[in-house]
Amino acid sequence: xxxxxxxxxxxxxxxxxxxxxxxxxxxxxxxxxxxxxxxxxxxxxxxxxxxxxxxxxxxxxxxxxxxxxxxxxxxxxxxxxxxxxxxxxxxxxxxxxxxxxxxxxxxxxxxxxxxxxxxxxxxxxxxxxxxxxxxxxxxxxxxxxxxxxxxxxxxxxxxxxxxxxxxxxxxxxxxxxxxxxxxxxxxxxxxxxxxxxxxxxxxxxxxxxxxxxxxxxxxxxxxxxxxxxxxxxxxxxxxxxxxxxxxxxxxxxxxxxxx
Amino acid sequence: xxxxxxxxxxxxxxxxxxxxxxxxxxxxxxxxxxxxxxxxxxxxxxxxxxxxxxxxxxxxxxxxxxxxxxxxxxxxxxxxxxxxxxxxxxxxxx
Numbered sequence: 001x002x003x004x005x006x007x008x009x010x011x012x013x014x015x016x017x018x019x020x021x022x023x024x025x026x027x028x029x030x031x032x033x034x035x036x037x038x039x040x041x042x043x044x045x046x047x048x049x050x051x052x053x054x055x056x057x058x059x060x061x062x063x064x065x066x067x068x069x070x071x072x073x074x075x076x077x078x079x080x081x082x083x084x085x086x087x088x089x090x091x092x093x094x095x096x097x098x099x100x101x102x103x104x105x106x107x108x109x110x111x112x113x114x115x116x117x118x119x120x121x122x123x124x125x126x127x128x129x130x131x132x133x134x135x136x137x138x139x140x141x142x143x144x145x146x147x148x149x150x151x152x153x154x155x156x157x158x159x160x161x162x163x164x165x166x167x168x169x170x171x172x173x174x175x176x177x178x179x180x181x182x183x184x185x186x187x188x189x190x191x192x193x194x195x196x197x198x199x200x201x202x203x204x205x206x207x208x209x210x211x212x213x214x215x216x217x218x219x220x221x222x223x224x225x226x227x228x229x230x231x232x233x234x235x236x237x238x239x240x241x242x243x244x245x246x247x248x249x250x251x252x253x254x255x256x257x258x259x
Numbered sequence: 260x261x262x263x264x265x266x267x268x269x270x271x272x273x274x275x276x277x278x279x280x281x282x283x284x285x286x287x288x289x290x291x292x293x294x295x296x297x298x299x300x301x302x303x304x305x306x307x308x309x310x311x312x313x314x315x316x317x318x319x320x321x322x323x324x325x326x327x328x329x330x331x332x333x334x335x336x337x338x339x340x341x342x343x344x345x346x347x348x349x350x351x352x353x
Contacts, residue, residue, distance in 0.1 A: 017280070068261070068262045068263045069260050069261075069276075070261055070262075085263075086261050088263045091263035094261060111277070113276040113286070114276045114286065114304065115286035115289045116272075116288040116302055116303070116305070117273055117288070137260070137261075225260070249302075249305070252269065253261060253270050253271075
């Protein structure tokens with residue numbers, strides 16, 4: 001063995017290539033009728049940062065493979081990996097993950113992936129998080145990390161959901177906001193509102209961002225995640241309001257039809 | 260992120276992160292890409308990805324040039340970067 005090989009052999013992960021790992025479902029819990037969280041045990045998991053995602057690969061008995069990407073919902077401080085998955089009717093993987101998967105099931109996963117849409121308390125704030133529907137998942141990892149790190153950095157989450165029943169993490173968000181750590185959570189409902197609803201009842205727009213967000217000169221780190229039309233409209237409105245473009249980070253998914 | 264849609268999928272460079280990690284030794288989502296068509300500069304993560312689930316086609320948000328195309332075949336991965344002028348990886352990228 002040469003000296004260089006000897007050095008390489010002592011490093012815990014000489015290869016930075018992503019390896020497919022085996023994930024075992026530890027627990028499943030429903031967030032809404034269409035959204036489920038899966039707590040996974042992943043031996044060999046190297047750890048992650050809030051905002052990152054994983055690729056999931058399922059293999060059928062005949063060898064057919066399907067692969068998709070899902071955001072990590074859990075804080076880096078929590079052991080294992082929790083995914084929160086919305087069931088998409090014509091999807092190949094989400095009907096299994098968000099419907100049929102049971103404790104003890106196994107599938108393949110690789111990650112963590114992504115070094116752009118990430119936040120850590122050490123990066124500073126304030127933190128302005130804007131999400132549509134299940135776009136809240138990577139932002140929840142940031143808020144869980146913020147809580148685990150006992151960060152008092154001012155943070156605001158603006159979450160757009162279709163109905164009150166579609167709000168993901170509603171109870172946990174309320175609990176986090178009531179801890180007095182400087183987190184504000186604001187909801188808007190776009191389809192249907194319960195009796196006595198006091199919050200917003202429209203799609204996120206510039207006026208709403210201006211009303212609930214930080215002033216542009218506060219230097220807030222903005223993270224926007226959700227369907228493509230929402231993400232593009234919000235990112236544009238934030239720039240128009242004067243937020244610095246390099247502080248606005250986006251992650252989009254969804255149909256092209258509305259573009 | 261949930262990429263489990265069969266039709267009409269628009270993602271962005273974030274979703275191509277796993278595929279890019281098969282080609283590059285480091286995370287490329289935070290790298291800056293310069294469009295070969297118009298010269299616009301953007302983070303790889305931030306540009307639209309029209310590749311669907313079979314690969315990646317990262318397009319310039321300004322002029323629609325296909326900057327970076329990745330296709331998986333049985334033989335391996337193909338990367339076509341004719342539409343990209345420069346890829347910049349900052350010294351502190353992880």
